[in-house]
Amino acid sequence: AETPLFAAEEAKKALIGLARDLRGLAFAFNTKTSYMMLFDWIYPSYTPILLHAMELWYREPQVTTPVLKLFAELVQNRSQRLQFDASSPNGILLFREASKVICSYGSHILEVEVAKDQIYAMKLKGISICFSMLKAALCGSYVNFGVFRLYGDDALDNALKTFVKLLLSIPQSDLLDYPKLSQTYYVLLECLAQDHMSFLATLEPSVFLYILSSISEGLTALDTMVCTGCCATLDHIVTY
DSSP, rough: OOOOHHHHHHHHHHHHHOOOOHHHHHHHHOOHHHEEEHHHTTTTHHHHHHHHHHHSSSSOOHHHHHHHHHHHHTTTGGGTTTTOTTOOOHHHHHHHHHHHHHHHHHHHHHOOOGGGGHHIIIHHHHHHHHHHHHHHHHHOOOOOOOHHHHHOOOOHHHHHHHHHHHHHHHHHHHHSSSSSHHHHHHHHHHHHHHHHHHHTTTTTTHHHHHHHHHHHHHHHHHHHHHHHHHHHHHHHHHHH
16 A cells, blocks of 8 residues: 555655646646636636645645646736736636645744755745745736725735745845845845836835835846846836
């Protein structure tokens, strides 16, 4: 008979393969029709399974990374494939799922203590994908975020609060030491400053200072993308 451990390992392998395959499909489906076929199949039948897997194996990046990347791909409005009809709730439903994934992974990964030499592989890579996912969802122009506050839905607030917690868990030096992390962070920050400045304005002074300090550091970065992003972010903040 199969041992539970063997069964779990097999389940992990199946999940990793499935997440990678689905991400490949999601990447390829650039039209609204093909994307919606995938979305209708995966939601709401299978998204809870992916979410549960994240909660179960959050310490194992070989499992969490493919699942996070799948969701990061699903929220990408590539070729305007996510331009839903006015009567469609799909944009909000999709954002809700992304928010659940970010919050679930974020809350669990914050509890994990990792050695310095493993911090990127075990922790920062996943956080970076979460930043990328949140940026794509916030800037995709397929969600009316006012609806969340109007109906008391905390999906947006939860995602933004998790972003802050994840950010504060990262030593500032690491933001620039890891290029992929710095790119996803600064692009997300620019998006927040552009469209969600009201949220940034309500942050605790210490958090806001951390963000301003990270912008200051980013202005001296060698990566021009980071540098120009910081300039734009600063412009939005000052204008506000």
